Amino acid sequence: MKVKVLGVPSDFGANRRGVDMGPSAIRYAGLIDKLKELKIKVEDISDINIPITRSDISKCQKLKCLDEIVVSCEALSNTVSEVVSDGYFPIVLGGDHSIAIGSVAGVSRVKESIGLIWIDAHGDFNTQKTSNSGNIHGMPLSAIVGKGVDELVNCGGFSPKVKEENTVLVGVRDLDEGEKRLLKESKLTIFTMDDIDRKGMYQIMKEAIRISSKDVEGVHLSFDIDVLDPLEAPGVGTPVKGxxxxxxxxxxxxxxxxxxxxxxxxxxxxxxxxxxYNKTAELAVELILSALGKRIL
Known part of the structure; x- marks a missing residue:
């Protein structure tokens, strides 16, 4: 495996500041050296350039920092496309979850079709019509499958990035009312924490893998660290118990x-x-290593 690591130090989509320092914290926790210990060829290509200004409300939209997020996601999409085209596996470090619009767009521009597993405490399926906050980190999944404002939906120059039928949401436990309606009307497969409690993670992931990988070239994983219980991952902006x-x-x-x-x-x-004490960033490194092949024995 050949891997390229890139950071997106953006907090434009979030409701609390500080998540822009996430990529640095994960690197500080030893990601690059530990990937090398797995005998993976790894290159850190640093952070993409993103805007330094921050607007509260974009023109004519009830969305915060829309222009900055669009610029950031377009830049990320271009970089990820280059990485995938060169035969590397991109690891994108956030940053708030709005950046996933650019991550998925970049992969989908190169691959004919991909599936998507979205592991998150939240649905991230709001649009400008259902969001109470205007925070775009609550909207990337809907934009990826083609719902929402054109500026987000058309990132990378096309839409949708992924078919709803190949999209699986895992671990959700905190949804807005309008978001619930949109999810029920969609063709996404949704596994809540209640499903995990009843069936167990093994069965849930077995189904998630089957659904997301059906008739596609591969699957993108978008992992929001707040899916873990806050006792395990305290360093998140929107913690949810359970x-x-x-x-x-x-x-x-x-x-x-x-x-x-x-x-x-x-x-x-x-x-x-x-x-x-950088506990959450260290956990992030451990999880990335598991996704790339590290085992107990």
Missing amino acids: GISYREAHLALEMLSENEILTSLDLVEVNPILDQ
């Missing part, structure tokens, strides 16, 4: 590695300002 455990998270990513379906991944929402 998340998945440390071992459930590792099992999910180990299964993805074993099935050899991943083309790319992003790991987002590490906020070192809210963290404890």
